[in-house]
Amino acid sequence: MKVCFMGLGYIGLPTAIIAAKHGIQVIGVDINPKVVEMTNQGKLHIVEPGMQELLQEVVSSGQLKASTTPEISDAYFMVVPTPFKGNHEPDISYVEAATRAIIPLLKEGDLYVIESTSPVGTTDKMAKLIFDLRPELTDKIYIAYCPERVLPGNVIYELVCNDRVIGGINEVSTDKAIAFYSQFVQGTLHRTNCKTAEMCKLTENSSRDVQIAFANELSLICDKAGINVWELIELANKHPRVNILQPGCGVGGHCIAVDPYFITSDFPMESKIIATAREMNNYKAFWCAEKVQNTMLKFELEHHRKPTIAMMGLAFKPDIDDLREAPAKYITTKVMQSCNNADILVVEPNVQEHNVFKLTDYKEAYIKADIVVFLVAHSVFKSLPYDDKKIILDFCGIYKK
Numbered sequence: 001m002k003v004c005f006m007g008l009g010y011i012g013l014p015t016a017i018i019a020a021k022h023g024i025q026v027i028g029v030d031i032n033p034k035v036v037e038m039t040n041q042g043k044l045h046i047v048e049p050g051m052q053e054l055l056q057e058v059v060s061s062g063q064l065k066a067s068t069t070p071e072i073s074d075a076y077f078m079v080v081p082t083p084f085k086g087n088h089e090p091d092i093s094y095v096e097a098a099t100r101a102i103i104p105l106l107k108e109g110d111l112y113v114i115e116s117t118s119p120v121g122t123t124d125k126m127a128k129l130i131f132d133l134r135p136e137l138t139d140k141i142y143i144a145y146c147p148e149r150v151l152p153g154n155v156i157y158e159l160v161c162n163d164r165v166i167g168g169i170n171e172v173s174t175d176k177a178i179a180f181y182s183q184f185v186q187g188t189l190h191r192t193n194c195k196t197a198e199m200c201k202l203t204e205n206s207s208r209d210v211q212i213a214f215a216n217e218l219s220l221i222c223d224k225a226g227i228n229v230w231e232l233i234e235l236a237n238k239h240p241r242v243n244i245l246q247p248g249c250g251v252g253g254h255c256i257a258v259d260p261y262f263i264t265s266d267f268p269m270e271s272k273i274i275a276t277a278r279e280m281n282n283y284k285a286f287w288c289a290e291k292v293q294n295t296m297l298k299f300e301l302e303h304h305r306k307p308t309i310a311m312m313g314l315a316f317k318p319d320i321d322d323l324r325e326a327p328a329k330y331i332t333t334k335v336m337q338s339c340n341n342a343d344i345l346v347v348e349p350n351v352q353e354h355n356v357f358k359l360t361d362y363k364e365a366y367i368k369a370d371i372v373v374f375l376v377a378h379s380v381f382k383s384l385p386y387d388d389k390k391i392i393l394d395f396c397g398i399y400k401k
């Protein structure tokens with residue numbers, strides 16, 4: 001079986017590698033020639049533990065080849081980005097462009113699957129596009145949607161072990177997609193229709209965003225009430241059926257902070273809680289920045305000098321080096337813009353250097369700072385001894401004090 005993956009990003013490339021590892025002949029396609037060149041040299045262009053060795057293996061065996069143009073295959077997977085236009089309107093133009101690129105290659109019996117997170121109805125739209133341009137293929141090819149749910153940093157394990165939800169435009173399409181994935185997925189393959197599968201992905205991430213918003217709202221309430229929110233959540237979670245998540249400095253990344261808008265933009269009148277959760281998680285980053293600025297002003301009034309302040313963490317979540325859409329980055333930038341010539345030490349232990357921020361070692365910053373702001377719960381921060389002579393703003397529960 002020959003399979004064509006359209007998109008060699010954080011999901012497309014690892015999935016192409018795992019499929020190739022399981023004996024499937026793979027052509028990986030990307031519009032970025034650098035990505036294609038690096039992949040064919042067996043060099044990873046993304047950071048993912050254990051993936052480098054697998055890539056070298058499947059490239060040297062000829063099982064995986066990368067190209068900027070698709071080749072005739074038996075199955076085609078759309079794993080391209082689905083970003084936003086300005087006003088949180090989902091943009092499926094990459095999915096459509098990738099689909100148009102392979103439509104001329106389609107033949108009877110082929111399988112076409114979208115994996116990209118997409119607004120409900122996208123798979124039906126692409127099926128219509130295919131059959132409008134290739135009417136002779138109507139009911140002769142199989143079309144399905146299958147979202148991924150892998151956690152960056154644990155992709156190899158989760159691609160094989162996670163359950164998958166697979167929804168075809170009809171039963172036989174679902175069967176065909178399940179037959180493909182069962183070649184390398186050990187998790188259970190759950191069958192449904194394509195709209196439900198599209199909504200399932202959005203639901204998973206929106207539910208997490210709402211849960212995080214609840215924790216963030218609690219942190220604002222506790223700050224005003226003079227209650228330790230970390231202790232409160234730990235105690236509430238002792239209840240056998242309560243599982244409150246952790247407050248943070250906001251919600252980052254290009255999944256949880258993005259996917260809920262796929263629902264609110266299509267169902268604006270119905271999705272009240274989902275929309276409010278998004279507002280709360282965005283507001284939390286603003287609230288943290290305000291808190292830092294007020295603390296700095298208070299310090300200056302009391303000590304008649306500007307404080308040295310350590311902004312601890314820039315990544316969008318603990319123990320990773322990905323700064324994309326990171327609230328910590330937003331807060332640090334806002335603080336730097338607002339206070340002239342205060343000494344601001346920026347810390348990100350998972351990144352060696354940054355083209356905007358001058359980075360300071362986390363231990364050095366902690367020692368030098370009058371005010372220490374914990375933005376991301378990186379494990380290394382937890383070894384820093386609590387120093388009650390410092391003013392500590394702990395937005396992510398390092399000390400849970």
Ligand code: SAJ
Nearest residue numbers: 149150204205208245246247248251252253255256316317
């Ligand atoms: N966060 C909190 N408090 C928490 C948990 C997370 O503030 O208790 C924040 C994190 O700091 C981060 C953001 O939320 O800024 C998202 O973190 P995440 O742990 O949800 O990680 P992601 O976005 O890398 O992965 C999510 C996962 N989805 C779910 O857990 C439902 C992953 O399984 C998905 O595959 C991924 O989104 C995706 O690609 O959609």
